[in-house]
Structures are given as C-alpha cells and as structure tokens.
Amino acid sequence: xxxxxxxxxxxxxxxxxxxxxxxxxxxxxxxxxxxxxxxxxxxxxxxxxxxxxxxxxxxxxxxxxxxxxxxxxxxxxxxxxxxxxxxxxxxxxxxxxxxxxxxxxxxxxxxxxxxxxxxxxxxxxxxxxxxxxxxxxxxxxxxxxxxxxxxxxxxx
Amino acid sequence: xxxxxxxxxxxxxxxxxxxxxxxxxxxxxxxxxxxxxxxxxxxxxxxxxxxxxxxxxxxxxxxxxxxxxxxxxxxxxxxxxxxxxxxxxxxxxxxxxxxxxxxxxxxxxxxxxxxxxxxxxxxxxxxxxxxxxxxxxxxxxxxxxxxxxxxxxxxxxxxxxxxxxxxxxxxxxxxxxxxxxxxxxxxxxxxxxxxxxxxxxxxxxxxxxxxxxxxxxxxxxxxxxxxxxxxxxxxxxxxxxxxxxxxxxxxxxxxxxxxxxxxxxxxxxxxxxxxxxxxxxxxxxxxxxxxxxxxxxxxxxxxxxxxxxxxxxxxxxxxxxxxxxxxxxxxxxxxxxxxxxxxxxxxxxxxxxxxxxxxxxxxxxxxxxxxxxxx
Ligand SMILES: [Zn+2]
Numbered sequence: 425x426x427x428x429x430x431x432x433x434x435x436x437x438x439x440x441x442x443x444x445x446x447x448x449x450x451x452x453x454x455x456x457x458x459x460x461x462x463x464x465x466x467x468x469x470x471x472x473x474x475x476x477x478x479x480x481x482x483x484x485x486x487x488x489x490x491x492x493x494x495x496x497x498x499x500x501x502x503x504x505x506x507x508x509x510x511x512x513x514x515x516x517x518x519x520x521x522x523x524x525x526x527x528x529x530x531x532x533x534x535x536x537x538x539x540x541x542x543x544x545x546x547x548x549x550x551x552x553x554x555x556x557x558x559x560x561x562x563x564x565x566x567x568x569x570x571x572x573x574x575x576x577x578x579x580x
Numbered sequence: 581x582x583x584x585x586x587x588x589x590x591x592x593x594x595x596x597x598x599x600x601x602x603x604x605x606x607x608x609x610x611x612x613x614x615x616x617x618x619x620x621x622x623x624x625x626x627x628x629x630x631x632x633x634x635x636x637x638x639x640x641x642x643x644x645x646x647x648x649x650x651x652x653x654x655x656x657x658x659x660x661x662x663x664x665x666x667x668x669x670x671x672x673x674x675x676x677x678x679x680x681x682x683x684x685x686x687x688x689x690x691x692x693x694x695x696x697x698x699x700x701x702x703x704x705x706x707x708x709x710x711x712x713x714x715x716x717x718x719x720x721x722x723x724x725x726x727x728x729x730x731x732x733x734x735x736x737x738x739x740x741x742x743x744x745x746x747x748x749x750x751x752x753x754x755x756x757x758x759x760x761x762x763x764x765x766x767x768x769x770x771x772x773x774x775x776x777x778x779x780x781x782x783x784x785x786x787x788x789x790x791x792x793x794x795x796x797x798x799x800x801x802x803x804x805x806x807x808x809x810x811x812x813x814x815x816x817x818x819x820x821x822x823x824x825x826x827x828x829x830x831x832x833x834x835x836x837x838x839x840x841x842x843x844x845x846x847x848x849x850x851x852x853x854x855x856x857x858x859x860x861x862x863x864x865x866x867x868x869x870x871x872x873x874x875x876x877x878x879x880x881x882x883x884x885x886x887x888x889x890x891x892x893x894x895x896x897x898x899x900x901x902x903x904x905x906x907x908x909x910x911x912x913x914x915x916x917x918x919x920x921x922x923x924x925x926x927x928x929x930x931x932x933x934x935x936x937x938x939x940x941x942x943x944x945x946x947x948x949x950x951x952x953x954x955x
Contacts, residue, residue: 438698444689446624446682451587485593487634490600490607 453482456496462566464498467558469534471495478534502555502577503529506537510547523547529556529574543573583779584681588623592635592677595781595907599673600637603785603797610785611669613638616656616676618649618905618942621690623679636675636783648807650851650942652676653782653909654949657938658805660786661951665802670791676910677781680903687777694944695814708774710945712766714819715856719768721820722871726768729855730759731877733773736852736893739884740900742926745911747778747902773855778902782910784917800920803935804838804952806831812944825864825939828948832937833866836952841866845952846933847919848890849912851941852897858882861939862892864948884929891929894919909940909949916953 429435450458453470460466469478470493472486480499485492508527512520525547530537542550543559556574564570583591592615600606615629615636625631629645636643646652646659653676660674680687688706695705718724733754740751754772762772792799808827810817817823829841838844850861859873867890868876876882881889895901895915898908916936918924935954941947 438702440693440697440701442621442690442693444621444624444683444687445685447684448624448682449585449587451590452585453590454587455585483634484590485597485635487637487639488607490593490597490637492597 451484453484457482458566458570460498461570462564465558465560465564466498467538468496469499469531471497480531480534480536480538499531499534501531502557503531503537503574505542505550505552505554505556506530507552508542508550510550525550527556527574540568540571541573542575544575583679586679586779588625588628588632588677588679589635591679591779591781591907592632592675592783595677595783596635596637596673596675599783599785605671605785605795607637610637610641610671610673612642612644612660612663612672614644614646614656614660614663614672614674616646616652616659616674616906616910617678618652619690619694621693622683622687622905623677624682629677632677636677637673642669648943648947648949650853650905650945651807651909651940651947651949652906652942653911654913654938654940654951655807656906656910657784657786657802657913657951658807658949660784661802661805664786664788667788670788672786673783674786674910675781675783676906678904678907679779680777680905681779707945708766708769710814711854711857712769714860715768715854717819718856718860722874724856724859724874726760727756728859728874728877729768729773730756732852732855732858732882733759733899735883736855736858736897736900737772738896738900739894739927740896743896743901745780745901746896747776750776750902751896751900769854773899775853775898775903775908778904778908780902780904780907780911782907782914784910784914798921800917800953800955802951803954804832804834804836804950806833806835806948806950808948809943810946812946814945817946821870822860822864822941822948824946825861825941825948825950826866828950829865829937829939832950832952836935836954838935838952842890844935845890845937846931847894847916847929847936848892849895849897849915849936849938850892851909851912851939852893852899853903853941855899857941858893858897861941861948865937865939865950867892884927886929887931891931894924894927894929896927905942909938909942912938912940913951913953916951920953920955
C-alpha cells in the first residue's frame with residue numbers, strides 16, 4: 425500500500441469527461457440588463473421598494489428585505505474603482521503578453537458593482553477610487569463584452 | 581418548460597417568497613435556511629445552492645446544503661426538520677431548485693457520469709438504460725402487463741391537469757392507447773411513461789411547536805422522517821424491489837408510531853419519474869405487497885377519488901407536473917401539506933385524510949427519502 429507511483433502517465437487510463445455543455449438563460453433581470461447595454465449603452469440598476477437600496481447588477485429581489493424590486497433606473501455619472509489587481513499569468517499559468525488590469529467598479533449609492541478590464545491606463549497609475557467610464561463596443565450583442573473596458577473619463 | 585427564462589436564483593426566490601407569504605411570515609422570521617438540488621451539472625453552476633442561496637433568503641443566516649441527488653427534495657425537509665427539532669432554531673426555510681433545460685445536448689449526459697468509468701460509461705450508459713433494465717426485471721418478476729404502467733401514467737397526467745405549476749404539454753387526458761403507442765425510448769420505457777426535462781423550484785417553512793403557538797399558525801406536523809442507502813453497485817441491487825425505500829419507510833413509520841401503514845397512511849406521493857417507479861416505490865413503502873401494486877391499479881385503489889384505497893400522486897407527480905428533480909421531491913411534500921390542510925382545490929382527494937407520506941429517490945438511484953406529515 426505504501427509503494428508510491430508518481431508517474432500517472434505510465435498507468436493505463438480511460439479518458440473521459442462529463443458529456444454535457446450549457447446554455448444559460450439570462451433570467452428576468454438579466455434580460456433587461458443586457459438589452460439596455462446592447463440597445464441603449466446604459467447600465468441598469470434595480471431598487472428595493474422597502475429599503476430603497478439600488479443594486480448593480482440588477483436583481484428581481486432585495487436579498488435583505490426579500491421583496492421584489494420594482495424601480496429600475498440607469499446609473500448616472502462615472503463609476504469608481506473599489507479594488508483592482510494586475511494579472512501577469514493566464515488561467516493556464518502562461519505568461520501574458522502584457523499585464524491586464526481588472527477592477528471592481530462601483531457607483532456611489534448603489535450596492536454591488538461590475539467586474540471588468542481597465543483600458544487606456546498605465547497599470548502603475550491605477551489607484552483605488554479612480555473614476556472610470558465604460559468604453560462601449562461598436563458591435564454590441566448583449567454581453568459583458570458590449571463594454572470593451574472601463575477607462576478614466578475622456579474629459580478629465 | 582414554463583420557467584425556462586428564470587435563473588436558478590430567480591426560481592428559488594419565487595418559491596421561497598411564495599412559501600413565506602403563504603405562512604404569513606417574512607424573511608426576518610426565518611432563523612436558518614436549507615437549500616437542495618440534484619447534481620450541479622444540470623444547472624451548470626458549480627456549487628449551485630451556494631450560488632442561489634441569496635434567492636433562497638440565506639443572506640446573513642445559518643445556511644446548509646444537503647444532498648442526496650434526486651432524493652434531495654424530500655431530504656431537504658428532513659434536514660430542515662432536524663434544524664428545528666434539535667432545538668437550535670425556531671424556524672427553517674427549505675428551498676429546492678433545479679434548472680435542467682440549461683444542460684445540453686441532454687441532461688442524461690450528466691447521468692452518464694454517475695456510472696462506473698471503466699465498466700459502464702464507455703458503453704454510453706444513461707438512466708433510461710438502467711431503469712429500462714430495472715423495469716424489465718420488475719415486469720418479469722411479477723408478470724405485469726404494459727397496460728398497467730400506461731394506467732399509472734394516465735392517472736398522473738390527468739391529476740397534473742389541476743396543478744397550477746404543471747409544465748405545458750405534460751399533463752392531459754391521454755388514452756391508454758395513446759400512451760401505449762408513444763415512442764419507445766429504451767424498451768420497455770416509453771415517452772409517455774417517463775417524466776420530462778423541467779425547470780422549477782419549491783419551498784417550505786418549518787417551525788417549532790412553540791413558534792407555531794406564539795404566532796397562531798395552523799400547521800401540518802412532521803410526524804416521521806426516514807432515509808436509507810442501498811449498495812452503490814446497481815448490479816448488486818434487487819432491482820425488482822427497492823429495499824432502500826422499505827428501510828427508509830420503516831424508519832419513518834417507527835418514528836411516527838405507524839404500525840399499519842395501509843390503515844394509517846391516507847394519501848401518498850411516491851416518486852414517479854417512470855410509471856413503473858410509482859408501483860415499485862408503493863411496494864417499498866409497504867402500501868402493497870410485493871407484486872400487488874399493479875393489481876391494485878386495476879381496482880382504482882390509487883386513484884384520487886378512491887373511497888377505500890390510498891390515493892397516490894394526487895398532485896400529478898413528475899409525469900403530470902414535471903420533474904425539476906429536487907424541486908419535484910419538494911413538490912411532493914407540499915402536495916401532502918395541501919391535502920392535509922384541505923387546500924388542494926380540484927386535486928383534493930375524496931377520502932378523509934389525517935396523515936400522508938411523501939417519498940423521493942435518488943443519489944446513484946439507491947437512496948430512499950421519506951417524510952410523514954400529519955394533522
Ligand atoms: Zn430591501
């Protein structure tokens with residue numbers, strides 16, 4: 425029992441996977457959110473009728489009050505960087521050609537936020553609290569890539 | 581797939597909110613949350629119950645997932661019961677969810693991977709194969725004609741016409757001939773004798789006696805719970821008889837003080853993903869002798885309007901309402917709840933009911949889970 429076989433490649437395998445893939449539906453809130461991105465270049469929030477809290481991404485319910493959300497609105501103005509990281513390796517641990525900055529972007533007065541890439545910034549210049557806006561993609565399909573990346577406002 | 585749009589979170593919220601509203605409670609009355617699904621591969625979200633826990637009202641609360649595959653819908657209620665019965669919590673919200681329409685090309689792909697990697701998976705095995713083999717063994721042992729299974733499917737599909745959550749196209753007034761003529765999928769399993777692919781959620785609020793009294797609620801009581809696991813090797817099981825269901829049932833009967841189930845159980849919701857499974861499970865539950873459940877079908881013993889028998893699957897079950905796996909088990913418990921409260925509407929059974937039983941089946945198809953409810 426204590427013999428150690430360290431090279432699994434020398435053992436006879438049967439290769440397999442779970443033969444399944446998925447088609448995820450966006451859901452009630454997701455349909456509205458992604459349609460607004462695609463058709464109107466708008467980021468939608470939903471709000472709880474009870475505690476008035478607004479949510480990004482929007483949900484059909486407030487998880488605190490357990491009430492259905494009713495009021496939907498577009499977020500105004502730029503968001504800000506709540507936290508960020510600089511990636512140097514891919515998911516498979518391959519070195520990246522150039523570092524990628526990803527950030528949690530939040531809007532004041534709104535709970536939650538969006539995870540996205542930052543663009544048109546020098547990674548060494550990114551700071552928590554920095555204001556950012558979406559760079560909209562020319563061709564939008566109703567996905568997170570409808571925003572190419574977030575970047576500092578052009579007029580600042 | 582009436583609910584194909586909603587995400588798992590949204591399905592969970594709708595069910596959890598409906599259960600709270602029905603009980604006249606809010607999320608602030610809930611001390612703990614239990615969430616259940618069958619394998620994550622269906623929804624395609626790893627750690628699915630953790631993912632939708634916010635929709636199940638679990639934010640800021642002690643939360644637990646319990647899991648026995650397809651048996652989880654009933655097992656979630658058992659897990660919720662010991663949250664409360666332990667004295668640790670006054671209330672527990674139990675939420676069951678499943679979204680199977682996401683899984684392509686077919687959810688059976690996930691079932692392929694529950695079988696042995698070397699001996700069985702290379703053959704492309706799935707649940708339909710295995711349960712066609714089991715059904716054949718049951719038919720052979722007791723010499724059951726196909727018409728009998730068609731009658732079970734007909735009963736459940738008719739009953740399902742009166743269920744508000746029935747999936748479109750599933751329930752209906754089918755003739756025996758229509759059912760007998762439906763496509764053979766894996767002989768002897770035919771299209772109209774097997775449950776569909778479904779999306780759904782179900783929820784239930786459990787509370788302590790003290791909480792119920794304090795709040796002046798009109799409850800149904802959990803009188804017994806039981807669960808049991810057979811061998812993991814399907815090849816080594818009896819096949820013609822679900823021993824694991826018998827053991828789970830006997831555990832629940834002992835706890836509930838039920839000494840004669842055929843006298844003391846007045847309505848039953850056995851797990852019915854296949855028509856033969858309803859009969860198989862009724863025998864495991866000791867509600868009929870081995871091989872006798874099919875004979876009783878002919879007498880109308882299991883019909884909703886029986887006056888001398890035990891109405892079985894008045895909800896319509898998995899064949900008449902749909903089979904969002906864990907949510908389907910929960911749907912069976914909620915049906916017994918409504919039957920005992922006299923609130924099942926058109927589905928209300930004719931005979932007087934004071935005690936009912938819901939059962940589910942799952943894991944590697946060797947687990948039985950049983951809950952007995954009483955007035
Ligand atoms: Zn709220």
